[in-house]
Amino acid sequence: MPSVYEAQCPRCGCRGHHSTACYAAVFLDEPVEGESLTTAAKNRQHRLNLGDSLREPEDHRLLVLAHPLEGQILDDAGYTWDTVKIAGRFVVTYEVVCECGTVFKVRKLTGPAVVGGWGSLLVFAGTLSGGIAIGLWMKSLWMMMGTFLVLMLVCGIADGVYGRWYIRRYFRERAKAIDGPSQCPNCGSRNFVSIASSRKFPCPQCGQTAMRFITVART
Numbered sequence: 001m002p003s004v005y006e007a008q009c010p011r012c013g014c015r016g017h018h019s020t021a022c023y024a025a026v027f028l029d030e031p032v033e034g035e036s037l038t039t040a041a042k043n044r045q046h047r048l049n050l051g052d053s054l055r056e057p058e059d060h061r062l063l064v065l066a067h068p069l070e071g072q073i074l075d076d077a078g079y080t081w082d083t084v085k086i087a088g089r090f091v092v093t094y095e096v097v098c099e100c101g102t103v104f105k106v107r108k109l110t111g112p113a114v115v116g117g118w119g120s121l122l123v124f125a126g127t128l129s130g131g132i133a134i135g136l137w138m139k140s141l142w143m144m145m146g147t148f149l150v151l152m153l154v155c156g157i158a159d160g161v162y163g164r165w166y167i168r169r170y171f172r173e174r175a176k177a178i179d180g181p182s183q184c185p186n187c188g189s190r191n192f193v194s195i196a197s198s199r200k201f202p203c204p205q206c207g208q209t210a211m212r213f214i215t216v217a218r219t
């Protein structure tokens with residue numbers, strides 16, 4: 001259930017930008033065609049300021065995975081959660097706010113957690129068997145649980161590191177084209193944070209550094 005945030009200033013009552021803190025998209029080779037959306041998906045697209053379409057206004061090759069239809073949209077595009085990441089096409093867009101008060105989007109081609117779905121079940125079964133084997137051998141329930149948790153942790157970290165390395169290595173040019181921006185388009189500062197953080201920033205109406213994003217709904 002992603003949260004919807006809205007910029008509010010308690011000093012003057014000004015209300016600003018509203019959006020979720022991040023959402024995922026699939027990078028396609030061709031621009032996304034006009035999609036017919038269900039009402040629920042349309043409402044969410046409007047909340048994200050994306051209009052009626054599943055494509056990103058700034059880059060029409062990005063197919064937005066609108067909640068709660070992520071699985072269906074992925075399926076229509078011919079991917080699963082696993083294959084879209086391995087294909088180097090999984091893009092996350094973060095909504096950020098700069099110290100100057102400018103709200104903008106930062107995109108990243110990403111690939112952590114390559115192992116998902118059946119893969120993660122296999123890892124789970126493998127680490128559980130490992131834990132049970134060690135536990136029986138050492139005749140200790142604590143060793144069993146400890147081994148299981150450590151193995152799960154190692155697998156999780158390895159998966160994340162491998163995912164990032166793989167994407168950076170094989171899709172370097174694509175990552176370069178998609179990633180960014182790395183600084184505020186208004187003032188050039190690199191000091192920006194996710195809108196999900198509660199940092200205060202200047203209000204466009206009263207000018208005081210009192211505005212911040214608060215959760216107004218869940219989608």
Ligand SMILES: [Zn+2]
Pocket residue numbers: 098099100101102184185186187188189
């Ligand atoms: Zn700025």
Ligand SMILES: [Zn+2]
Pocket residue numbers: 009010011012013014203204205206207208210
């Ligand atoms: Zn204000």
